[in-house]
Amino acid sequence: MSVLLLEAFHGGSHQQLIDLLQANIEDCVTYTLPAKKWHWRARTAALYFMQAIPASPSYRVLLTSSVLNLAELVALRPDLGRLKKILYFHENQLVYPVRKSQERDFQYGYNQVLSCLVADTVAFNSCFNMESFLSSIPSFFKTMPDHRPRDLDKLIRPKCQVLYFPIRFSNVTRFLPEHKLQNRPGQSQGDDITQRQKVNDLVDQRRTDGSLLSASEVSSDSPEGCVRTQSLTVNRRQESGGPHQCEPAQFPPSARPLRIVWPHRWEHDKDPELFFNTMLKLKERGFSFHFSVLGETFTDVPDIFAEAKVRLADHILHWGFLPSKEDYLNALCQADVVVSTAKHEFFGVAMLEAVHCGCYPLCPKALVYPEIFPAEYLYSTPEQLCKRLQAFCTRPGIVRRHSVKEGNNPAAGPLTPGVCKEEQEEHCQSPTLHHRLSRSWWMLSSKSGKRSLKRPSDTSSGA
Incomplete structure (x- = not known):
């Protein structure tokens, strides 16, 4: 198996993504934890995966969501550090709404920043997700009493890109x-x-x-x-x-x-x-x-x-x-x-x-x-x-x-996130049809000219 798919919170959209990738990746192995007690998953999933994943020289790519503290896993399993590490953000904890500012737990956002620093590629499900995360890093670390790190957003941004969530629409x-x-x-x-x-x-x-x-x-x-x-x-x-x-x-x-x-x-x-x-x-x-x-x-x-x-x-x-x-x-x-x-x-x-x-x-x-x-x-x-x-x-x-227009791009198909802001375009993709989303994921896992994902077809599963 050359691709490791890890999900510390296997439910909802997190599960949809893993299941879709697993169905389209020819040479992969998946390890997941049930979607309950999110805070405990974010705190302790690295320990579970450290013990659950067997050592193998064939691993080439590791893909996980930002629920997992990737920095902890790589420290606990140095053999996984050599892999191409892809971190996917369904959401980010730097701007997650809380009723009062003092309710925000610094640790979860901190874990996500650490994970970005050790990842090779950081992918977000929207430009809003990416920009809100990167722009919030400086103010987030101002809550530290002293010895604050500087320019972490500048270290992370070159790794970042947007890969819109690849929905597989059912025929309804x-x-x-x-x-x-x-x-x-x-x-x-x-x-x-x-x-x-x-x-x-x-x-x-x-x-x-x-x-x-x-x-x-x-x-x-x-x-x-x-x-x-x-x-x-x-x-x-x-x-x-x-x-x-x-x-x-x-x-x-x-x-x-x-x-x-x-x-x-x-x-x-x-x-x-x-x-x-x-x-x-x-x-x-x-x-x-x-x-x-x-x-x-x-x-x-x-x-x-x-x-x-x-x-x-x-x-x-x-x-x-x-x-x-x-x-x-x-x-x-x-x-x-x-x-x-x-x-x-x-x-x-x-x-x-x-x-x-x-x-x-x-x-x-x-x-x-x-x-x-x-x-x-x-x-x-x-x-x-x-x-x-x-x-x-x-x-x-x-x-x-009324016939709903599903995106800002007039040439759009069934799933059409709109065009990103001009200053974000170099980091953002603006996919139109479902197979273009699949193609983006297929290219993301490539290394040295080898691919692990099945080539996406031009057919849509939507109605």
């Missing part, structure tokens, strides 16, 4: 409702521009006093007009912690209320408070809508989830993690709008999966999102988010007819 055609099937590639560009303009016009549609039209002011004769919120019968599954859903059978598909999905981890850095507060505002203002809350839960779930489950019960379509990938994709395909309220996002796999399933994205105008999504899908303030959703509740048909 069988789950798509009719209106989404009609929006798949093949629709004329002129029609799409017209629909996009209608969405923008609707957001700006106001009364003479400047407020948005409310649901009650929409003509009831319009098939897209929303009625005032009705009390729905909620069928809660009895299993503890399981999802429950309401079945709005009284609404035909063409006139059903807007469906919103929030498919993120149930943790404070995804700002669930903003999402649920927005849902409560829509309810209080009389708009008709349903929403799904998906995503994984861990040990500590913010209190807002239990509160929102009670206060918004009549609007809940799905509640809870869907362990079946097919059930998850089906839920995304049935939604109209996907919302991110994140305070911490370096790539956003869940958002891109939802867009692949035909959802209209609404994201903060911050973090990685401007790098991936055009400006029309971004909001700057909580009130802007609420107004956009109010408009979509009023005219859900416009959102359902």
